[in-house]
Amino acid sequence: MNKAVFLDRDGVINKETRQYTTCVEDFIINEGIGESIKLLKDSGFLVIIISNQGGIAKSLYSHEDVLEMHLKLCEYLYIYNTAIDDFYYCPHHPDIGLCLCRKPDSLLLEKAISRYNISIEDSYFIGDSERDMEAAKKVGIKGIKINPNENIYNICKNICNQNNRE
Numbered sequence: 001m002n003k004a005v006f007l008d009r010d011g012v013i014n015k016e017t018r019q020y021t022t023c024v025e026d027f028i029i030n031e032g033i034g035e036s037i038k039l040l041k042d043s044g045f046l047v048i049i050i051s052n053q054g055g056i057a058k059s060l061y062s063h064e065d066v067l068e069m070h071l072k073l074c075e076y077l078y079i080y081n082t083a084i085d086d087f088y089y090c091p092h093h094p095d096i097g098l099c100l101c102r103k104p105d106s107l108l109l110e111k112a113i114s115r116y117n118i119s120i121e122d123s124y125f126i127g128d129s130e131r132d133m134e135a136a137k138k139v140g141i142k143g144i145k146i147n148p149n150e151n152i153y154n155i156c157k158n159i160c161n162q163n164n165r166e
Helices: 033-042 063-079 107-115 130-139 153-165
Strands: 003-007 045-052 086-090 124-127 142-145
Touching: 003 107, 003 153, 033 045, 033 063, 033 153, 045 107, 045 130, 045 153, 086 107, 107 130, 124 130, 124 153, 130 142
Parallel strands: 003 045, 003 124, 045 086, 124 142
Antiparallel strands: none
16 A cells, blocks of 8 residues: 655645635745655655645636646656645535535545555645644544645654654
8 A cells, every 4th residue: 555645735835825826826835845745755655735726616717727836836846856646626615516525525535545545544634724634534644734834844754754663
């Protein structure tokens, strides 16, 4: 089985402004992301983004806009000789309609766990909101809550060190 670190996007990967990130120009990558993802990947973890993108349902931005932002992240990570294994996002919003994939529900995590044969005992979810922690708890993954826009390098280093001791 594989081990993984799931990452929320807005507030973990890129700058959280408490407003929707609607275009690639506003997608500002947080400090330490390149080094953190490289460290995780070099330690044998899959790295998968799990994100709510309800602005799509509200017509504030499109799937194509989200793809542009993810491509910007991929290009940035290329400099560090690393990459994200996959991106999962929910385009729905509770003001528009109900779904099972929007965090704190866990469908996106469940899909990734199944697709990549992930060991929940050896995996983590780093997020900046309580709904991230709820989603992780629903599938039995260890949740690590950070402050929005916090540099996650030391957290990732601790995950890798703990993994090496086991």
